[in-house]
Amino acid sequence: MKVSEMEMISPTSVHECLHALTDQQKSSRLIAGGTDAVVRMKDRNWMPDIWINIKGLKELRYIREDASGLHIGPLTTHTDIVKSELLQSKADVLTFAAKEVGATQMQNMGTLGGNLGTASPAGDTIPALYVLDAHIQLSSLHQIRSVPIKDFFIGPGKTVIKPDEMISDIVIRPQEKNEIGIFEKLGPRKAQSISIVNFTASLKIKAQTRQCIGGKLAFGSVAPTIIRAKKCESMLLLDPLDEHMIQNIAKVAWKEVAPISDIRASANYRKDMASALLERGLYRLMKRWENK
Amino acid sequence: MKNIRFHVNGKESNVQCPPAKTLLDVLREDLELIGSKECCGKGECGSCSVMIGDEVICSCLVLAGQIENETIITVEGVGLRENMDIVQEAFINEGATQCGYCTPGIIVAAKSFLNSIEHVPTTDEVKTALGGNLCRCTGYQKIIKAVQTAAKIQNPFYAVK
Ligand SMILES: Cc1cc2nc3c(=O)[nH]c(=O)nc-3n(C[C@H](O)[C@H](O)[C@H](O)COP(=O)(O)OP(=O)(O)OC[C@H]3O[C@@H](n4cnc5c(N)ncnc54)[C@H](O)[C@@H]3O)c2cc1C
Ligand code: FES
Ligand code: FES
Numbered sequence: 001m002k003v004s005e006m007e008m009i010s011p012t013s014v015h016e017c018l019h020a021l022t023d024q025q026k027s028s029r030l031i032a033g034g035t036d037a038v039v040r041m042k043d044r045n046w047m048p049d050i051w052i053n054i055k056g057l058k059e060l061r062y063i064r065e066d067a068s069g070l071h072i073g074p075l076t077t078h079t080d081i082v083k084s085e086l087l088q089s090k091a092d093v094l095t096f097a098a099k100e101v102g103a104t105q106m107q108n109m110g111t112l113g114g115n116l117g118t119a120s121p122a123g124d125t126i127p128a129l130y131v132l133d134a135h136i137q138l139s140s141l142h143q144i145r146s147v148p149i150k151d152f153f154i155g156p157g158k159t160v161i162k163p164d165e166m167i168s169d170i171v172i173r174p175q176e177k178n179e180i181g182i183f184e185k186l187g188p189r190k191a192q193s194i195s196i197v198n199f200t201a202s203l204k205i206k207a208q209t210r211q212c213i214g215g216k217l218a219f220g221s222v223a224p225t226i227i228r229a230k231k232c233e234s235m236l237l238l239d240p241l242d243e244h245m246i247q248n249i250a251k252v253a254w255k256e257v258a259p260i261s262d263i264r265a266s267a268n269y270r271k272d273m274a275s276a277l278l279e280r281g282l283y284r285l286m287k288r289w290e291n292k
Numbered sequence: 293m294k295n296i297r298f299h300v301n302g303k304e305s306n307v308q309c310p311p312a313k314t315l316l317d318v319l320r321e322d323l324e325l326i327g328s329k330e331c332c333g334k335g336e337c338g339s340c341s342v343m344i345g346d347e348v349i350c351s352c353l354v355l356a357g358q359i360e361n362e363t364i365i366t367v368e369g370v371g372l373r374e375n376m377d378i379v380q381e382a383f384i385n386e387g388a389t390q391c392g393y394c395t396p397g398i399i400v401a402a403k404s405f406l407n408s409i410e411h412v413p414t415t416d417e418v419k420t421a422l423g424g425n426l427c428r429c430t431g432y433q434k435i436i437k438a439v440q441t442a443a444k445i446q447n448p449f450y451a452v453k
Contacts, residue, residue: 008311008357103424108347
């Protein structure tokens with residue numbers, strides 16, 4: 001297949017798009033912002049017969065709240081997320097993460113659905129979706145199903161999305177009044193800043209104290225998929241989060257993550273950095289909590 | 293081949309091309325708008341920056357089939373020698389361009405940024421806004437200064453933060 005021979009269709013509704021996905025005669029792939037898709041096309045990795053262009057599907061670009069949670073359309077861009085007052089107040093971690101996805105141009109182009117679809121262990125919005133208990137809604141012509149984020153990824157670049165399905169909604173729980181989040185990232189220069197390690201936390205803290213009463217911690221880029229740091233999470237509840245306690249949790253984080261070595265960093269460096277990001281992140285989070 | 297209709301710099305354009313051709317190649321080859329430059333081809337350098345609507349994007353990662361009915365502004369649409377924009381004048385006056393390869397992309401990114409704010413931006417704000425644009429010559433100081441100067445000229449009543 002040559003790039004010059006590739007076809008493209010631009011469905012005008014989700015229904016039309018799902019129809020196109022059921023046609024298995026020719027290979028096809030969805031393209032939204034194209035920031036992963038076009039790079040991989042140029043590398044000759046993704047060479048479908050047909051691009052299904054969903055960039056114009058306005059019905060999949062929204063941020064709203066109802067009784068079942070906060071709903072984010074898969075075509076919502078990182079810029080939309082950063083600017084959303086609803087998410088700033090009820091899903092602060094996700095806005096912090098979206099702010100760190102590449103530079104301005106990438107935030108204007110890249111979408112939340114695309115970040116999930118690429119399924120990179122370094123995808124910056126994904127740990128935030130873990131700590132906010134996201135459910136990914138997958139639609140095909142015949143059914144709609146909802147997959148908890150922890151079951152959504154099977155490995156680097158692999159998800160449970162079937163060939164005739166697409167992401168049609170992303171649902172997260174709103175943070176509670178006493179809940180506060182943080183996102184920390186280590187990467188090269190901003191414009192190409194694929195994370196070497198990233199760390200996300202969302203903690204509930206008892207009013208006027210430093211006592212955490214529930215919290216979730218997630219790391220990106222330290223395992224084939226995002227991981228929750230469960231041992232560290234259980235430590236959060238033991239004692240008030242003072243300097244000493246935060247340092248202890250950071251030590252446990254070093255043991256809990258199991259990264260690999262690759263061209264971007266060695267395994268040991270990643271362990272050190274995971275620990276350091278957790279320590280820095282929890283300090284900053286507590287500082288913000290005190291000033292709130 | 294596909295027939296694609298869109299607006300560039302205020303004019304309606306009609307292009308016959310493969311739908312997976314990049315917008316950058318369409319602008320340069322089909323429309324002879326050669327201001328936008330290719331460097332990395334992967335979204336990392338910003339030299340291909342153009343606006344779609346009022347947002348700056350990298351035209352090397354947009355496919356032609358995706359721009360049907362869109363409104364695009366390239367550096368030529370920001371201003372040409374005879375009708376230079378204040379951003380371009382500020383770049384000349386502050387000496388913010390050397391080899392000039394990055395300049396068209398930076399002008400477009402700066403213009404889009406200035407359109408979105410109503411004050412004179414701080415150095416950090418300019419750095420964030422232009423974080424996707426690489427320049428190997430100037431060292432950035434003069435670029436940042438030029439963007440701030442343009443903001444002041446754009447509206448002398450703007451607050452300096
Ligand atoms: C220079 C550069 C810097 C970057 N920096 C970062 C960074 O710092 N952090 C980070 O996390 N990422 C980064 N990225 C990667 C990329 O920008 C993000 O992953 C982005 O969110 C992808 O969104 P998109 O809309 O462009 O996806 P596309 O490229 O359009 O699609 C990506 C994949 O998702 C699939 N897909 C898209 N929408 C759906 C849907 N609704 N249902 C099912 N599948 C779908 C597509 O079929 C494709 O396989 C960077 C990329 C570049 C080029
Ligand atoms: S050429 Fe498009 S970002 Fe470098
Ligand atoms: S002036 Fe030469 S790259 Fe910027």
